[in-house]
Amino acid sequence: MQIVRRPRVIIRRCPTYDVERIRRIVREGMEELDLRPRGRTLIKPNTVASGEFFPHAYTRPEFLEGVVQALRDRDDGQVAELAVGERCGITIPTRMAFEGAGYYPMFKRLALKHYHFEEEPQLEIPLTHEGRLRDYLFTPEPVAKADFFVNCPKFKSHPWTTVTFSIKAYIGIQDDRHRLIDHDHRLNEKIRDLQFILQPELIAIDAITAGEGRMLTPTPVDLGLVILGNNQVAFDTVCCWILGIDPMTVDHIRLSHEAGFGPVDLDQIDVTGDVSLEEAQLKARGFKVGLVRVEKYFEGTNITAYAGPPPETEYTDYCWGGCPGAIEEAIEILRQYDAQCDAKIPRMHVVFGSYAGGIDAKPGEKVVFIGDCTNWKGKLNGKLVQVESLYRDRSLLDPYRARHDDIFAKMVKVTGKLALSRNEPTVRLEGCPVSVAEQVLALVGLSGLRNPYLAPEQMMQFNKAYLMTRGVTAAKRLKGQAYQVHGPCGRGDAAPQGVTTAAIAPPSLGSGTSSAQPPGGE
Ligand code: SF4
Numbered sequence: 001m002q003i004v005r006r007p008r009v010i011i012r013r014c015p016t017y018d019v020e021r022i023r024r025i026v027r028e029g030m031e032e033l034d035l036r037p038r039g040r041t042l043i044k045p046n047t048v049a050s051g052e053f054f055p056h057a058y059t060r061p062e063f064l065e066g067v068v069q070a071l072r073d074r075d076d077g078q079v080a081e082l083a084v085g086e087r088c089g090i091t092i093p094t095r096m097a098f099e100g101a102g103y104y105p106m107f108k109r110l111a112l113k114h115y116h117f118e119e120e121p122q123l124e125i126p127l128t129h130e131g132r133l134r135d136y137l138f139t140p141e142p143v144a145k146a147d148f149f150v151n152c153p154k155f156k157s158h159p160w161t162t163v164t165f166s167i168k169a170y171i172g173i174q175d176d177r178h179r180l181i182d183h184d185h186r187l188n189e190k191i192r193d194l195q196f197i198l199q200p201e202l203i204a205i206d207a208i209t210a211g212e213g214r215m216l217t218p219t220p221v222d223l224g225l226v227i228l229g230n231n232q233v234a235f236d237t238v239c240c241w242i243l244g245i246d247p248m249t250v251d252h253i254r255l256s257h258e259a260g261f262g263p264v265d266l267d268q269i270d271v272t273g274d275v276s277l278e279e280a281q282l283k284a285r286g287f288k289v290g291l292v293r294v295e296k297y298f299e300g301t302n303i304t305a306y307a308g309p310p311p312e313t314e315y316t317d318y319c320w321g322g323c324p325g326a327i328e329e330a331i332e333i334l335r336q337y338d339a340q341c342d343a344k345i346p347r348m349h350v351v352f353g354s355y356a357g358g359i360d361a362k363p364g365e366k367v368v369f370i371g372d373c374t375n376w377k378g379k380l381n382g383k384l385v386q387v388e389s390l391y392r393d394r395s396l397l398d399p400y401r402a403r404h405d406d407i408f409a410k411m412v413k414v415t416g417k418l419a420l421s422r423n424e425p426t427v428r429l430e431g432c433p434v435s436v437a438e439q440v441l442a443l444v445g446l447s448g449l450r451n452p453y454l455a456p457e458q459m460m461q462f463n464k465a466y467l468m469t470r471g472v473t474a475a476k477r478l479k480g481q482a483y484q485v486h487g488p489c490g491r492g493d494a495a496p497q498g499v500t501t502a503a504i505a506p507p508s509l510g511s512g513t514s515s516a517q518p519p520g521g522e
Contacts, residue, residue: 001199002497007231007262008033009238011273011280014208015224022066022226026204027073029228032272035202037071038078039147040492046153046169046206048089049216051100051461053336053452056211056220059154061102063206063226067152068110085115085142087172087179090216090333091407091437094118096465115142118175119472121481123489125197129259129499132193133186138178138399138484139197147493151200151232155225155239156211156218159290159297160187160325162250164215165239166203166232170194177404181397183433185310187321188251195232195261198494203229205239213288216436217332223283225275233262234269241266242280243287260499294324294352302345303331308355310373311391322433323371324352330439337452345447351376354389366446367425370439372432380425390430400484406466407437407453414441 010032012025030036045059064084071082084107088097094116098104107114117140125144126136143149153169161168168191171179182190207225211218229235233256240247247253247264257264271277294305305327310319318324327350334341349359349367355376361367363381373391378384405413414429421427429442437453444451453462477483 007234008270009229011275014226017062023069026070041148042146043150047097083113087117093465093469145492149494155207157290165236177402184322185319191252192255199496231262308353418445
């Protein structure tokens with residue numbers, strides 16, 4: 001597909017999750033954008049996590065159903081397959097996330113095909129653009145072969161990337177082992193590179209109840225909006241301005257713009273709908289976004305955090321995409337499961353990156369060095385402690401050989417690590433990144449908190465989903481279907497064509513969120 005020259009973003013009022021109203025809004029939006037689905041049509045919701053503990057993290061099923069029905073309304077016989085697909089987060093099977101989101105009854109009722117991306121063959125997509133992190137990426141077959149792609153994210157904040165609208169949701173088009181490669185201080189460039197896999201012809205974001213402050217456990221904010229668009233840089237630009245954020249200060253949006261995927265200038269975007277940008281800004285007034293450094297995040301708690309720069313300091317002085325953000329999400333998960341979480345956690349210290357300052361640990365207080373790049377030298381209770389960096393240059397990482405532990409392997413790994421260091425003042429957690437799941441498990445092990453992965457109310461659902469996923473993937477392997485398919489693959493029409501790459505600049509040093517005044521806003 002070609003990147004549209006004059007993008008349009010449509011802001012519509014929708015106070016409740018009324019399927020028929022959402023269907024009408026999306027159908028009218030497609031008429032305005034002159035869009036009809038065709039070929040293999042793939043809808044990707046954001047289902048990073050779901051269920052009773054993550055009620056505002058995902059695209060609601062009513063919203064998804066409205067989009068599906070609208071696509072069917074606009075199908076003039078050109079659709080070969082209409083399907084929903086996603087890879088959720090935090091090391092749980094997508095089947096569990098779909099179950100928790102309440103998608104399956106809707107899939108059944110609508111006889112809708114759906115993909116759990118980790119169960120599909122992973123195909124190789126070559127990259128040739130200037131400034132890429134790698135020469136190829138892996139993505140699930142339904143993504144590689146999509147002809148008409150519909151991105152259906154949730155309007156949310158994000159602790160690592162400020163916001164998660166349409167562009168950032170591309171993290172869900174990779175399975176865990178490929179997703180975690182470059183999910184570090186170069187995360188924004190990774191998200192930019194993922195744009196070269198495919199582009200949506202339609203974006204429909206669930207901004208009816210938006211998610212403020214965080215990504216997994218956001219605070220709900222009733223924005224009462226459905227926003228539609230036909231270019232995701234333009235789309236994210238308008239969403240940013242709704243929150244009063246200059247999109248050029250959000251690195252993954254700026255980088256995608258510089259790579260030629262769309263404009264960030266409102267003069268180059270037609271904004272229509274029954275809600276003006278100024279009205280939408282009023283609705284979102286005071287909305288809190290992410291990007292809070294870990295030291296500040298844990299202020300006033302029993303955890304004291306210290307963060308030095310990650311490797312490749314020419315790019316950034318803080319690892320926004322890796323371990324520090326992961327512990328912020330980890331503590332929020334634990335808080336969901338235990339209201340007394342903060343009081344139960346003993347005094348401890350967590351250290352990230354190349355930290356050069358002092359660590360004020362009293363006897364008995366554990367110091368946890370998190371991530372391969374962490375290094376530190378200093379005295380703890382009078383004893384010299386030296387922690388060396390284990391970081392490996394990214395060019396040595398081969399996606400073909402990437403490994404990924406499931407949650408049970410992670411439990412064994414983290415539990416073993418903590419047991420070995422039980423009588424030591426320090427413990428080292430290795431990985432780049434150390435995932436949210438591993439940091440949850442580490443905090444559980446160090447504090448005696450309830451392990452959310454073993455919570456009785458979730459165990460049955462988890463085990464069912466886990467065993468189904470393992471069974472399906474094992475059956476496919478037995479039939480000779482490889483997990484990774486070597487060599488460039490055939491592509492669907494959703495592969496971007498004619499992307500005119502502007503000069504790709506590296507991320508600006510120390511860039512972060514900065515609220516600018518939107519045109520016409522306050
Ligand atoms: S080890 Fe963690 S903090 Fe260091 S670069 Fe990797 S993800 Fe970032």
